[in-house]
Amino acid sequence: MPRAGLSEDRVVEEATHLADEGGAVTLVEVARRLGVQVPSLYKHVDGADALQALVAARAKRELADTLARATVGKSGPSAVDALARAYRTWADEHPGSYASTLRAPSVDNAAEIAASDKAVGVLFDALAGFGLHGDDAIDATRYCRAVLHGFVALEAANGFGLPGVDRTFEKLITALQLTLTHWPSLTI
Amino acid sequence: MPRAGLSEDRVVEEATHLADEGGAVTLVEVARRLGVQVPSLYKHVDGADALQALVAARAKRELADTLARATVGKSGPSAVDALARAYRTWADEHPGSYASTLRAPSVDNAAEIAASDKAVGVLFDALAGFGLHGDDAIDATRYCRAVLHGFVALEAANGFGLPGVDRTFEKLITALQLTLTHWPSLTI
DNA sequence: GCCTTAAAGCTAATGGGGTTAGCCAAACTT
């Protein structure tokens, strides 16, 4: 029996592909794809839950990188536009990865938390061009995340029954830009 | 062996309670709580997946009713305020039910789709006070759903690392009211 | 180049959850 040459990374990669193709991420299926028996996976990964967490951490890193690349050299409304489109596109193209990022990260998983922080950091930086500080910056960042995540999640769950979703997304970007521009005056 | 006096409704109710208490909704646990053996559940419910769908449909109906009650007699910004608070509160108090509503409804489940439509309808009606029509009304409704769902989902997943979430939510309401007020002019 | 050894694969066995088949008693119908 020649070795399959696996590694934690290889296993996580295959699980990610499986998830993004819409399959259920089971150890049975991952093992089958890797040409290996199920218990062999335990040499690289600490069970099904741990594999899920690794997939999530990988997904968050990739999302953060994608957002960072999309917004490089941009700021203010133009950064928001680029970021929103990159976010939606990535989520659409990696539905399994995106879904994996929604689980609350386990407290003991430093890698996943770091990846989370990185993604939020990119968003936070992109909003710097609006001149927000302190609580305003935090609140605006959270608002952005909520809008983008909410839209993408509803789209993924087929929550928008009718056509015209692209049109709605264009409006969403404009609304978001406007909201951020006027954020400080929201204190009424 | 005296009968337990079950019914589809009773099973779904118990599954809902279980979900909202944070437990995993398994047939084993539902049966245990009802004082019955697992296969007996099949006399009332068509398997685990079907039970999930029924829980989701029930949740959507309840959410729709809650939103409707919260907004009765209100319109415009005041309706949005009431609706946003009711939405967040209900989701916080019924985390399992809320999570169940996120699965895409199966195409053949008329009850679940009807419940979805009802919830969206309440939101749609609440926005009538802003004088939106046609695509604008649809886009604004979707934007609202995205913001509210995104915020609640991130909050539930412990996605906001720092404190001050209540403050952020107040800002969110104000931002939403402002956005809806100026929606038609978003065409730039 | 051997010899040791850690790592990476394997088989076998256990346990939990879901599902089906088929039996039997309780309750309803007339």
Added chain:
DNA sequence: AAGTTTGGCTAACCCCATTAGCTTTAAGGC
């Protein structure tokens, strides 16, 4: 009271996750 439908049950079978423990590979020290 007899017949029928209904709601419970037991037994058996899947699928997936996990653990224990064995074997072989491949890498490193001498």
